[in-house]
Amino acid sequence: MNVKVDERGYYGKFGGAFIPEMLYPNIEELRENYEAITADEAFKTQFDQLLKDFVGRPTPLYLAERLSEKYGVKLYLKREDLCHTGAHKINNTIGQILLAQRLGKQKIIAETGAGQHGVATATVCALMGVECIIYMGALDMERQRPNVERMRILGAEVRAAESGSKTLKDATNEAMRHWINHPTDTHYIIGSVVGPHPYPEMVARFQSVISAEMKEQLLEKEGKTNPDYVIACVGGGSNAAGAFYHYYEENAVQLVAVEAAGLGNHTGKSAATTTLGKPGVLHGSKTLLMQTPDGQVTEPYSISAGLDYPGIGPVHAHLHDTGRATFYSVTDEEAMKAGIELSRMEGIIPAIETAHAFAALKQMSFQPEQIAIINLSGRGDKDLETYIKWGKY
Amino acid sequence: MNRITSLFERKAKNLLNVYFTAGYPDLHDTLPTMKALEASGVDLIEIGIPYSDPIADGPTIQESNGKALDNGMSLKFLFEQLAEMRKEVSLPVILMGYVNPIEQFGMEAFCQKCQEVGVDGVILPDLPMYEYLHGYQELFKRHGLLNIFLITPQTSDERIRLIDQASEGFIYMVSSASTTGVKTGISSDQEHYFERIAQMQLKNPCLIGFGISDFQSFQKACEHASGAIVGSAFIKAISAQGDVSAKVKAFVQKLLKN
Numbered sequence: 001m002n003v004k005v006d007e008r009g010y011y012g013k014f015g016g017a018f019i020p021e022m023l024y025p026n027i028e029e030l031r032e033n034y035e036a037i038t039a040d041e042a043f044k045t046q047f048d049q050l051l052k053d054f055v056g057r058p059t060p061l062y063l064a065e066r067l068s069e070k071y072g073v074k075l076y077l078k079r080e081d082l083c084h085t086g087a088h089k090i091n092n093t094i095g096q097i098l099l100a101q102r103l104g105k106q107k108i109i110a111e112t113g114a115g116q117h118g119v120a121t122a123t124v125c126a127l128m129g130v131e132c133i134i135y136m137g138a139l140d141m142e143r144q145r146p147n148v149e150r151m152r153i154l155g156a157e158v159r160a161a162e163s164g165s166k167t168l169k170d171a172t173n174e175a176m177r178h179w180i181n182h183p184t185d186t187h188y189i190i191g192s193v194v195g196p197h198p199y200p201e202m203v204a205r206f207q208s209v210i211s212a213e214m215k216e217q218l219l220e221k222e223g224k225t226n227p228d229y230v231i232a233c234v235g236g237g238s239n240a241a242g243a244f245y246h247y248y249e250e251n252a253v254q255l256v257a258v259e260a261a262g263l264g265n266h267t268g269k270s271a272a273t274t275t276l277g278k279p280g281v282l283h284g285s286k287t288l289l290m291q292t293p294d295g296q297v298t299e300p301y302s303i304s305a306g307l308d309y310p311g312i313g314p315v316h317a318h319l320h321d322t323g324r325a326t327f328y329s330v331t332d333e334e335a336m337k338a339g340i341e342l343s344r345m346e347g348i349i350p351a352i353e354t355a356h357a358f359a360a361l362k363q364m365s366f367q368p369e370q371i372a373i374i375n376l377s378g379r380g381d382k383d384l385e386t387y388i389k390w391g392k393y
Numbered sequence: 394m395n396r397i398t399s400l401f402e403r404k405a406k407n408l409l410n411v412y413f414t415a416g417y418p419d420l421h422d423t424l425p426t427m428k429a430l431e432a433s434g435v436d437l438i439e440i441g442i443p444y445s446d447p448i449a450d451g452p453t454i455q456e457s458n459g460k461a462l463d464n465g466m467s468l469k470f471l472f473e474q475l476a477e478m479r480k481e482v483s484l485p486v487i488l489m490g491y492v493n494p495i496e497q498f499g500m501e502a503f504c505q506k507c508q509e510v511g512v513d514g515v516i517l518p519d520l521p522m523y524e525y526l527h528g529y530q531e532l533f534k535r536h537g538l539l540n541i542f543l544i545t546p547q548t549s550d551e552r553i554r555l556i557d558q559a560s561e562g563f564i565y566m567v568s569s570a571s572t573t574g575v576k577t578g579i580s581s582d583q584e585h586y587f588e589r590i591a592q593m594q595l596k597n598p599c600l601i602g603f604g605i606s607d608f609q610s611f612q613k614a615c616e617h618a619s620g621a622i623v624g625s626a627f628i629k630a631i632s633a634q635g636d637v638s639a640k641v642k643a644f645v646q647k648l649l650k651n
């Protein structure tokens with residue numbers, strides 16, 4: 001299926017650039033320049049070099065034998081948890097910092113939920129010697145404390161977003177407001193495939209290294225590039241977009257997106273956007289959005305700060321709308337159990353975001369000869385406190 | 394004729410447009426605030442439709458939006474409040490709001506309601522010109538609604554010309570790179586920008602907004618444009634307890650010194 005973005009930034013009915021006029025010059029500057037900059041040979045060489053030597057790519061594609069046996073499918077794990085800083089987020093921040101330099105921007109801002117994108121941004125800013133401000137919801141600062149301190153150690157300033165639900169949505173609002181107030185010298189590194197065009201496509205392209213590597217690695221191991229399933233969790237949807245990217249047009253590959261159902265989709269405490277959302281406009285794009293009948297954005301809930309977002313990237317709204325991807329949602333409890341299961345059976349403690357992708361295995365059914373790849377988007381070091389508080393292990 | 398258009402035909406200078414959030418500070422303050430503004434000598438009224446995520450707004454208007462929503466304000470209820478407004482208010486009325494609540498209400502239904510109750514124009518900061526021209530212009534025109542666009546110090550001359558072409562009524566000139574209510578006063582840099590725009594001889598008049606908070610800044614704005622828009626400063630002034638009409642009159646009198 002065609003999942004290309006059109007000239008105005010739409011994937012089917014979703015996308016666009018719904019931004020106040022104050023941000024128009026910034027977005028226009030990005031839109032006009034990002035393709036040329038990222039297509040430039042010197043850019044590509046530097047990007048690839050940093051992904052290799054600094055991030056540690058390619059990340060392994062690992063056959064999880066014990067889980068394979070349990071779920072009756074040949075299950076491979078794409079080990080984004082082994083990226084420097086512990087998650088896929090750094091693929092995007094490396095790309096965007098190189099872009100910001102070429103646009104002549106001396107200051108960087110970013111939003112963060114779980115703190116992984118904040119840490120990945122603080123890291124590339126330290127690497128390049130650039131000033132860095134990270135907005136983080138006050139609630140998320142509490143539940144992801146180790147990442148707050150990591151950002152500070154790396155030299156970033158962390159600012160608490162105190163408005164609304166004090167989570168990722170509000171951190172994004174504050175980052176956008178900051179950008180409105182500092183339009184000329186600052187680049188905003190958005191952390192997922194959300195925001196106004198061209199961000200969703202740009203971030204997806206930086207993350208597409210994940211599926212490019214999957215294809216090569218699977219070919220080496222199985223003699224074919226395509227698995228039957230690619231499974232990933234979706235907050236904004238960047239790790240999923242990266243894992244799906246080179247499979248969009250391979251219609252035999254089933255794309256599986258897993259959202260956070262919090263305490264359950266009928267409890268009012270969920271973040272499963274495709275189940276609970278309707279088309280709307282948030283943070284610069286038309287997408288599926290959790291909202292009241294009056295169009296007020298509702299406060300999502302998930303135990304996982306990185307999935308605690310009321311929207312999804314417009315590309316995922318499109319994948320959902322067209323049926324190209326299948327969406328599952330799993331509760332806090334199911335995700336936590338899956339996290340423990342992965343720890344016990346494969347020796348990998350995943351980020352709680354990632355644990356959601358594993359929990360979907362229980363809802364799926366497989367043929368024994370099939371191959372599935374789960375994008376293991378991050379490791380669980382940042383979540384130790386949440387695991388401990390949950391306590392059932 | 395549209396009330397905004399006829400206002401600018403009657404009066405070209407020193408126009409005062411006051412913004413406030415619907416249903417703030419109390420749910421039922423909307424209409425009394427409008428009447429008090431008219432009685433105080435204000436020229437245009439801009440009513441904010443409260444929204445959970447107003448990204449172009451600073452803390453003052455954010456808080457007023459939050460409070461209004463907590464009070465139970467919604468677009469549907471606002472139209473109920475405004476249903477009889479033309480019996481008591483003759484000033485031009487502009488609705489300002491973000492796209493999402495309006496999309497949920499239904500853009501067509503919104504335009505119909507605006508026409509029915511006598512709204513003259515709309516400001517939708519997160520509806521870009523491209524989307525407006527390709528999706529909404531027709532509809533707005535059919536319902537006699539003027540769409541007011543923003544320009545900022547960063548807007549290129551070329552784009553300002555495009556916006557001028559697409560605009561009717563007036564252009565909302567954002568005084569600095571800023572969210573609402575964050576910066577106050579007018580600097581010499583800003584005056585340069587105002588002059589640059591004045592020299593462009595646009596077909597539409599301009600009103601200057603953001604950072605207009607008192608007599609001095611209002612005067613400065615009026616030197617360079619047809620008038621000014623006051624938002625955050627007014628919201629602060631009506632936040633305190635007290636009689637709506639007294640609060641509004643005191644604020645406007647101080648601003649106009651009359």
Ligand SMILES: Cc1ncc(COP(=O)(O)O)c(C=O)c1O
Nearest residue numbers: 116192235236237238239306378
């Ligand atoms: C490990 C990990 N996975 C997934 C996510 C969710 O983001 P996205 O949906 O953009 O991949 C996060 C966000 O913080 C994360 O840290």
